[in-house]
Amino acid sequence: MIAVSACLMGIPCRYNGLSAQCSQLIESLGNLPVIPFCPEVMGGLTIPRLPAEILHGDGNTVLNGEACVYDAQANDVTAQFIKGAESAVRYLNRQAVKVVVLKERSPSCGVNWIYDGTFTGTLREGCGVTTALIKLHHIQFYTESKQDDISSWLINMEGEV
Numbered sequence: 001m002i003a004v005s006a007c008l009m010g011i012p013c014r015y016n017g018l019s020a021q022c023s024q025l026i027e028s029l030g031n032l033p034v035i036p037f038c039p040e041v042m043g044g045l046t047i048p049r050l051p052a053e054i055l056h057g058d059g060n061t062v063l064n065g066e067a068c069v070y071d072a073q074a075n076d077v078t079a080q081f082i083k084g085a086e087s088a089v090r091y092l093n094r095q096a097v098k099v100v101v102l103k104e105r106s107p108s109c110g111v112n113w114i115y116d117g118t119f120t121g122t123l124r125e126g127c128g129v130t131t132a133l134i135k136l137h138h139i140q141f142y143t144e145s146k147q148d149d150i151s152s153w154l155i156n157m158e159g160e161v
């Protein structure tokens, strides 16, 4: 089973009430069974909601208690992000998900890049909170921003998901 950040599948669950539909990804996945999931909604945040960014860290340091997630009005939403990550990983394990495709640059789902906490559109290297927990649980993951990696994996795993 494959799980995908819900916004990539066209579900309007982003902070601004929109999706981030990735047609190339949807086309690549074809008729494979896919579970969409949104950690921020699973953590109790609403649609729409204020944008949020990790300040002075990334998902790893949030899980370690060394960094926090703030929304654009400086409200601390770290607890909701951690709850969302934990709920998402529990759900992925229950559903026997083997592979996850995650939305790059999200404070939850980002894989290689996130925004730097200044709400100025500045990126920094690092992963989101849910991605950090997915790594700890050794679940295989990809990002929609590296379609070649997804295509290679799909070719290699044909018939096994």
Ligand code: SF4
Binding pocket: 005, 006, 007, 008, 013, 014, 015, 037, 038, 039, 040, 041, 103, 106, 108, 109
């Ligand atoms: Fe998309 Fe993940 Fe953000 Fe939900 S938490 S809107 S699935 S990037």
